[in-house]
Amino acid sequence: MTxxxxxxxxxxxxxxxxxxxxxxxxxxxxxxxxILSLLLLSRFISDTFxxxxxxxxxxxxxxxxxxxxxxxxxxxxxxxxxxxxxxxxIFALPTTLKSDLEIVMLVHLISLTPRTLSVAVARDHSHLxxxxxxxxxxxxxxxxxxxxxEQAIMEVTR
Amino acid sequence: xxxxxxxVSIFLLIGAFFSLLGALGLIRLPDVYNRAHAAGKSSTFxxxxxxxxxxxxxxxxxxxxxxxxxxxxxxxxxxxxSSLMVSRSAHRTDVPLYDKSIRDDLQETHKKKExxxxxxx
Numbered sequence: 685m686t687x688x689x690x691x692x693x694x695x696x697x698x699x700x701x702x703x704x705x706x707x708x709x710x711x712x713x714x715x716x717x718x719i720l721s722l723l724l725l726s727r728f729i730s731d732t733f734x735x736x737x738x739x740x741x742x743x744x745x746x747x748x749x750x751x752x753x754x755x756x757x758x759x760x761x762x763x764x765x766x767x768x769x770x771x772x773x774i775f776a777l778p779t780t781l782k783s784d785l786e787i788v789m790l791v792h793l794i795s796l797t798p799r800t801l802s803v804a805v806a807r808d809h810s811h812l813x814x815x816x817x818x819x820x821x822x823x824x825x826x827x828x829x830x831x832x833x834e835q836a837i838m839e840v841t842r
Numbered sequence: 843x844x845x846x847x848x849x850v851s852i853f854l855l856i857g858a859f860f861s862l863l864g865a866l867g868l869i870r871l872p873d874v875y876n877r878a879h880a881a882g883k884s885s886t887f888x889x890x891x892x893x894x895x896x897x898x899x900x901x902x903x904x905x906x907x908x909x910x911x912x913x914x915x916x917x918x919x920x921x922x923x924s925s926l927m928v929s930r931s932a933h934r935t936d937v938p939l940y941d942k943s944i945r946d947d948l949q950e951t952h953k954k955k956e957x958x959x960x961x962x963x
Binding site (some may be wrong): 746748750755756762799801802803819 | 867871884926935944
């Protein structure tokens with residue numbers, strides 16, 4: 685990935701020298717040309733095209749904000765309820781993510797999804813302990829955590 | 843009142859509403875862990891909207907203040923983790939869960955560890 689960015693920068697600066705316009709628009713023009721040439725040559729580079737990964741980062745950030753907004757709408761219902769009637773509990777969620785960065789991102793996402801809050805991480809990173817406000821209706825949430833969140837994080841980091 | 847003022851006030855009102863919601867949640871919900879939900883989610887959202895309103899206000903007066911966007915980033919990064927730390931340290935110091943709680947997997951692992959330590963000593 686870094687290799688591709690360096691090549692892209694070299695092409696952009698080369699374009700600046702080529703056209704003799706040492707300005708920001710010249711640089712941006714060169715950068716766009718670099719992206720295009722990298723796209724053309726992406727068949728010969730073993731790594732995936734780096735803007736694809738950038739796009740995945742953007743979808744992950746979108747996921748963060750969507751979780752934040754839905755959980756806050758849920759919070760309104762929950763807090764203005766006449767009497768809070770739910771059965772909270774802490775459950776262990778096995779996770780396949782390994783590195784610290786991935787775990788932190790998953791912890792963030794879980795804390796921001798409606799009715800779940802990560803409480804602790806197991807020392808060997810194999811489990812996350814999650815406090816759920818309504819543990820009976822949590823099955824669906826676990827499915828989304830396992831399928832979409834872990835998948836999206838893995839696509840960004842690996 | 844101009845259009846920009848209306849937009850900025852809408853953002854401010856949303857931010858204030860969610861900050862109030864977080865505070866109400868802190869009072870109304872039963873135990874530390876449930877309160878951490880309210881503190882972690884609603885206050886983050888409220889603060890983000892308040893900062894956005896400030897950002898828009900300065901943007902309309904013709905000043906692009908990127909520091910405020912950075913502030914949003916840092917609030918976003920730290921708030922969920924701080925609620926994690928609060929609830930984790932609460933659990934470590936044996937703060938009881940709400941009466942209606944029905945499951946506690948973390949408690950079991952703690953007990954296992956304690957048994958191990960007792961065996962070792």
